[in-house]
Amino acid sequence: MARRADAERNRARILEAAAEVFGQAGIDVPMSEVARRAGVGIATVMRNFPERERLIEETFAGAMHEYALTAAAAAADPDAWHGFRSFLEYLVRVQSGSRGFNEVLTTMFPGAERLEAERQAALRDFVRLVQKAKAAGRLRADFSPHDLPLFLLATSNVARLGDDAATDRLVAYLLRACAAGPEVPLPPATEPRDLYRALESSSRGRPA
Template identity: 55%
Template sequence: MSSPSESPTGPCDQILRTDAARNREKILDAAREVFAEDGLDAPMAEVARRAEVGIATLYRRFPTREDLIAATFAGKMATYADAVEQALADPDPWHGFCTYVERVCGMQAADHGFTDVLTMTFPTAEALEAERSRAYRGFAKVVARAKAAGRLRTDFSDRDLVILLMANAGVINATGDDAPDAWRRLVAYMLQAFAVTTGEPLPPAPKGRDLFNAMVHGQHSHPATHA
């Protein structure tokens, strides 16, 4: 008969599982801090240092940077998708639309890592992309309600949100701690532009496939996300 230390369900095995779970949470906590401060290009070694684990342990838990990003931002992507449900529940369709846009842009401003996550795509991170798709489908309904209420310009496309998030990410990354609220002015300008107007019609919105490719290229422009 195997001794407890040799049994796959013995005390030693339980200790190993507990240590593995503890290390995983320490790594995720550290990754949230590091990515929030420095974005997705932050060195993996810095995540390991703050988690007080070896780099080998980090890679054993998360073999690729994309694995770590997906696990780190799973909760925020769920919140991002849930926010659209709150917008749909707002009795004022225009207020729901504006509040949602402001909230999502605010989530970008609060976390430099999430700023990048919202403007990139991670094809192998299925759970992360499923939440993104849920949010996108919900936002299309938010848009339809605001248009039906006569408050959102008829040529607005749900793809315009992607463009706004890209622009907002650029402002946030450029202004940093020097002008941390600059993004609010951009969003306020854009919400005014989105409202019903008698101005000239907009140029056509980009095709969905073209925007997706831009988001993929956005990931490729961050070489560190492949390390």
Template identity: 50%
Template sequence: MRADAERNRTAILAAAQQVFAERGLNVPLDEIARRAGVGEATLHRRFPDRALLIAGAFTDKMAAYADAAAEALTHDDPWEGFCAYVRRVCAMQSGDRGFADVLTVTFAAVNPVVEQLENHRSAAYRNWLTLIRNAKAAGGLRADFHAEDLVLLLMANAGVVAATADSAPDAWQRLVEYALQAFAAGNTQLLPAPPPRDALLQAMRRTQIITTAE
């Protein structure tokens, strides 16, 4: 890649990270081009579709998301590690409206950049399953907690973050603490059956269609 092309790519990604964080994933791409100081044609040449731009902007943050799950497994108390991970991920959402959305959508792996982002998501999910098993075995997590309950919480938290970012930016913390209390062992009231994983993935793909549409 020529030096000027690489500078444009770097500027576009930096602008995308900033604008997505401020306004979410549905921001017009011409705003990102303007913030990057390039023309729309240059943006589309470097990033032919929105999914590729989103993946490029958030791959590093998704790697941090995966690292957080691995770090939580090192906690001496499995339940505290579980709670620390949930709080950390929700805090990552609160500081970045775009990332709040990225955690609740999934992209088809059509190129190496998107594939890398989805690989980080998969790594985080595998460690999440281990966190759940350990927290249940230690007696801290209720027995009927389901892995996809985190997806529901992240979807709910993304909505709270988007609705309150300008007026009550810490409101998400109350939602998360309510959820963690509900997740704790000792809560024996029966819950409705969790949605099937395939159904949630379908919902995440449907959201992706919306966010990648021009």
């Protein structure tokens, strides 16, 4: 029984260390650094999380669930434009708060079923939000819900600056561009499969 309790404590320490180090330096940090921060050996980390993707999934499962819940709340907002604006502001804020989660939002993890299920749930609610905002006459008619990964990629680097004034200004620009009214027509939307392929390819070649 004591050995099992020790194993659970080690697992909890690894996850706590991963949240700290990934949040500060991103998800490409060597597993040996996670082990050092947790005060355990690398063998203990690898025994609990043989694949980096599994550690990332466990570390950010809660944050990704909150992301999906936030998208659902935005879609349920009676004022669709308020919901759209609030969700966009949330995205930039959460990307600024954790470099690791910023990278999780802009990287596909085909083997991490829980993360990808939450991502797809958020996208479905975002589609619903876009439809409502267009029906209310607040969102430009040629906006595509599949611009969401494009927004994530666009806001990612600015969010990493940690400069609130810069991120607020970017959000204001994006909202102005998305609002219905006299507008310059957009080029054709990027094919969703192309954007998601780009996100997926960014996950390849990560260190173990």
